[in-house]
């Protein structure tokens with residue numbers, strides 16, 4: 603087994619084990635969540651670049667679930683239609699397309715990084731929702747009034763993920779990933795740092811994980827049997843000084859999710875609170891979390907400073923992960939997988955049009 607051994611999950615086979623990590627592009631021109639030429643060229647280039655799986659950025663299941671006004675969305679049939687050329691092109695390049703379904707929760711209505719982060723107040727902004735009315739604590743800005751979801755609101759979130767999954771199938775995606783990491787809505791319900799509810803959706807592990815389990819069940823019941831469902835989690839809140847989400851919780855959750863038909867856990871970390879104590883983020887810094895989650899037998903993707911062909915290949919060869927999920931290195935080099943294959947001596951997935959260049 604190596605980086606270029608095909609990855610099989612249900613009816614889907616990826617040509618290799620390089621996955622493009624979901625990365626927000628904040629590039630919807632009209633602030634309407636519709637995919638543009640940027641999304642086609644950005645995701646399409648990574649497909650031409652040889653990745654096995656090309657994952658979209660966090661794609662909002664409702665308008666209020668966007669991180670910024672410029673985020674991609676999939677809350678209407680028009681959104682699915684706008685994404686269809688993207689999935690068709692990815693497929694034409696021999697890659698598998700995946701979509702990350704997301705809701706930003708209390709971290710919604712913020713400026714994109716290139717506009718200076720911070721909350722969007724006023725007409726361009728909106729009221730975020732969360733497990734409680736506690737807002738995201740901005741360091742230098744007035745927090746946004748945040749709405750606590752009641753049980754009807756929670757039911758609508760579950761429906762929104764299911765509807766988004768149905769539209770993802772219509773749009774031609776091969777895999778759906780539920781985003782339950784980085785301090786966004788589903789993570790906010792998982793973590794005792796942000797979830798202090800005392801109803802069926804807050805309290806002990808069972809109650810805090812209920813919303814994610816409902817979302818995953820609804821998504822699994824919506825998409826075809828042969829379509830893989832992934833879930834991205836933050837393995838730890840990086841808040842050892844308080845009651846918080848731990849790697850042990852993640853390992854337990856992964857086993858529960860596998861029983862509900864989840865095919866892979868994409869193991870990231872952090873994002874729940876600005877007080878987080880981020881450890882040394884050297885090469886492969888989150889891989890030990892993926893290994894711990896994999897102990898229960900569920901396939902895992904490892905992410906975080908995987909930047910070299912040798913490093914990515916070693917992860918797979920040594921059985922530390924099933925997928926090497928590569929983020930920022932793909933921003934620098936859309937051809938990461940082709941270059942990796944060339945360097946490591948595997949058959950490089952070079953587009954037919956470019957063979958004379960390699």
Ligand SMILES: Cc1cc2nc3c(=O)[nH]c(=O)nc-3n(C[C@H](O)[C@H](O)[C@H](O)COP(=O)(O)O)c2cc1C
Nearest residue numbers: 623624625626659660870905906907908928929930
């Ligand atoms: C520009 C940018 C946008 C990102 N957007 C998302 C996102 O939409 N969803 C997500 O789960 N993670 C997102 N991330 C996190 C990455 O997917 C990845 O987990 C992180 O960058 C660590 O991997 P890396 O060291 O390979 O970049 C983003 C990261 C970057 C740099």
